[in-house]
Amino acid sequence: MKPKKRTTIYDIAEKLNIAASSVSRALNNNSIINEETRRLVHATAAELNYKVNTLASNLRKGESKTIGVIVPRINQNFFSNVIAGIEEASYKKGYNLIICQSNELREKEIQCVNTLINQHVDCIVISVSAEGGDYAHLQSVIDSGIQLIQFDRVAKELETLKVINDTEQISMKAVSHMIEQGYKRIALLEGPQNLDIFKQRKEGYLKALKKHHMPVNDELIVENAWTKELGAEGTKRLLNLPQPPDAIFASTSDFSALGVLEVALAMGIKVPSELGICGYSNEAFTEITSPSITTIDQFSIDMGKTIAELFFKEMGKDASSRKPKTIRIKPSLIIRASTNRKDKK
Amino acid sequence: MKPKKRTTIYDIAEKLNIAASSVSRALNNNSIINEETRRLVHATAAELNYKVNTLASNLRKGESKTIGVIVPRINQNFFSNVIAGIEEASYKKGYNLIICQSNELREKEIQCVNTLINQHVDCIVISVSAEGGDYAHLQSVIDSGIQLIQFDRVAKELETLKVINDTEQISMKAVSHMIEQGYKRIALLEGPQNLDIFKQRKEGYLKALKKHHMPVNDELIVENAWTKELGAEGTKRLLNLPQPPDAIFASTSDFSALGVLEVALAMGIKVPSELGICGYSNEAFTEITSPSITTIDQFSIDMGKTIAELFFKEMGKDASSRKPKTIRIKPSLIIRASTNRKDKK
DNA sequence: TTGTATGCGTTATCAC
């Protein structure tokens, strides 16, 4: 036996001897419908266990009430928090989320974009993969008349809605904080420079040094150190220099900061007295390492909510009157033990 | 100007002076179609930037190629890992994920279920919220002919597909391990007993005690201690008993285990020599606390993949020939410093 | 207030 056919508005109409359109109206509490038929329709719908077919409804209405989200990895704290934020805000408005992960691969990202366009989502929210390349696929989202919102890792050349952190400024603040703590040779672990956010973190680092009239030392800048392992590796190199750094800004992530910490402890280097460490993202574990790690909170859940709210605010406007717009969320420097050598008793 | 109408198969048909049905066939490389027209259609489709309307296609075909996932919280390590696993496996098969979070609320969970039924998803994957109550809404999923797969937190009375851990067994193993380490008074932090998984963890604890002929002591069992804060609170009470425990099995989560650790350290109690601690879930941070925390790895990403594979395997069968089936994934005890007092030098 | 007719974009079933 085949799975039983689901009841439609026609089944209800037939049973009540009225037109399907009336059923539709009654169900949507739409036009001025007789209270009695409205009641009857609802009762019968419940009785027959009727469920709207959102597919059909959306097809007819030309909207999907769905937001597509593409992130490099779903199971990364920052991203899952953003997603949770988007979900919370959009659910209230009756919107659903379709989630895809690009796994940091351009090819998969393109596939995801196409799937979401095909699904006729009303909006695509994306944080681009690290692989880089051109953004023709994102342009085609815009061309399809679908609202595009970039967040965190954005392609800045694309004129879209963007929700980002004030990355450069907070990075500058973090490095300035280390300088004020008396650190003299501050190293940088940097991320892939084809992503703007990592460029900006580096820029903040450079500006802080400049502002405090400190020299920029290329041997203190380590490329592509954005995992715990790469961070650890870079740290070993740094600490074995003739003139090793006395602080490290792991601008890529808290994971690389953790790599730094582990290497330092293994080498018997005292944190924060001999080496200051600052990470990025405020991962849960930064609070509980010993010493705890200074880091930057990106307010990821808020970011998600902001994204959803931005979409709903811009939703009404039709494609041609859309203006690019950037919302900046001010991150916050969380000073912990790993850079705090002045307040120590 | 309204957002420009998207091109349909009719636009292609018109341009090539053939029937829309032929376009459809060509696009799907379906029935035996002339190679030349096939080529032409594909070329024109690309030229006009044609994108299928999955909504329409799905409506016609009566399937959605979509899997709905409901979890208490998206941004919780275990769940985001499971989701990542499901995504990875189902993406390959051309399936999309719609994600909802119940926020541990029964009411929202019911809403999520309804939304997903309305969306005509092909399968609903759920880990039920802690609030409990009856499972009529899940029954209605089954009644709608939608495949239902429960994981981790399952309602065992419902005859559905289930993917779970061997919870009781691994809990027993964890407690046995502590006993073998020489701990004599082992306390339990337990979770909401309306959820089977927490019942089973307790059961494992009890069985381990029994097996080793150790007394069960009710004052060593703390109810509802499933956050870091509640874990800490419970620990304070335990450690202030006339006869305090010398080990704590934080069966609810690593977060409560962390609460235990912090309280112990604050009270100057040495871990593991004076107090053994075992958590649950293998959160990233358990590896980097000092001492590192013994815990249980649930293989969450594998669990996600298993769920997706199970769905695809059962997919062909129609609703009436579906049999309940439970797949058990063997978790693994990860012994770390917090319970290891024998191997110490 | 209600019914009739039509279309959303596809695909499947016929004919030819």
Place this chain on the structure above:
DNA sequence: GTGATAACGCATACAA
């Protein structure tokens, strides 16, 4: 091989 046509389930313009 290809074309015409109906149908998926719903919502709306229009008529009544």
